[in-house]
Amino acid sequence: MNGLLMALLILVAVSALGVVFAPQTIYSALSLVVTVGLLAVIFLVLNAQFLFAVQLIVYAGAVMVLFVFIIALLDPASEERARLTDPRLVLGVLAIAGICAAVFIAARNGVTYDTSCTHQAVSCMHGYRVGSGGGAADPYHTFGFPAAQVNAAGNVQTVANQLFHTYVLPFEITSLLLLVAAIGAVYLTRRTSTATGRGGAARPARPAPDDLPRESAEAPRETGERPLVTGGR
């Protein structure tokens, strides 16, 4: 299982590079699909079955479909590759090397967690525990996949138990956030802009409220350079 996890980690790193360095936007989106899919499998290996399903449904199912749909709608042109002497690229590569080195050194030296923490030391364990503890060959700390233990406790049940007892208020706030985001998205992508809706009298006469988006895109150019933010007018 460690070999599988290592292979998944390498693959997810490679596909993440594809997101940033792909010349076409659609290739970046497809690389991101691969990345989130591999991350879902990593979640599965790490005993997070509920998040595996959520990651596939929400990310690969909803978010990436939205991305691909917007790419097909907007049809962005491919940008030229960044030159190797681009200071932003150099800075970014140095930042990658620095962050990776810092994280790896810190993790190997046990700065971020207690390396002496074994499964027997219950005081090291925080929060809800899945299943009954193992012995010296603790499957959790070697990232095995103890199907019997996980099935006995039930990942979805334990997550739901936490979600609807301890974290029920953040969960409800999350639903409110989704509602606000949905209303905001509908408001932003209406065909008639807010400027024509409220301040329509100050604008030249427009043909029809349901004109094509291309035609409505011409109007701001004729009336001069309108700023991007059209709200509040």
Place this chain on the structure above:
Amino acid sequence: MFPYILLTAGFLFAVGVLGVLIRRNPLVVFMSIELMLNAVNLVLVGYSSYLNSEEGQIFAFMVIVVAAAEVVVGLGLLTRVFRIGRELDVDDLDEMQQ
């Protein structure tokens, strides 16, 4: 294996930062932000598995929901920018600086 999970998460986050820095297409910038959010999710789930706790998965779930909301609003904004006839280039959309 746990340090390698942290290493990979740090790598994903750094690649996301690099994408935000060097790419000018706002769609790719959004994808890089998604990459960073996924890196944080990987850390949360990795610690959840390491500490044998479910709480990291709860927070990762919240992060996924927030990322979905962010993508919806961001892509709505991009659609709006495209509709008013602007070029999709983050270096070009700088009215807020002036």
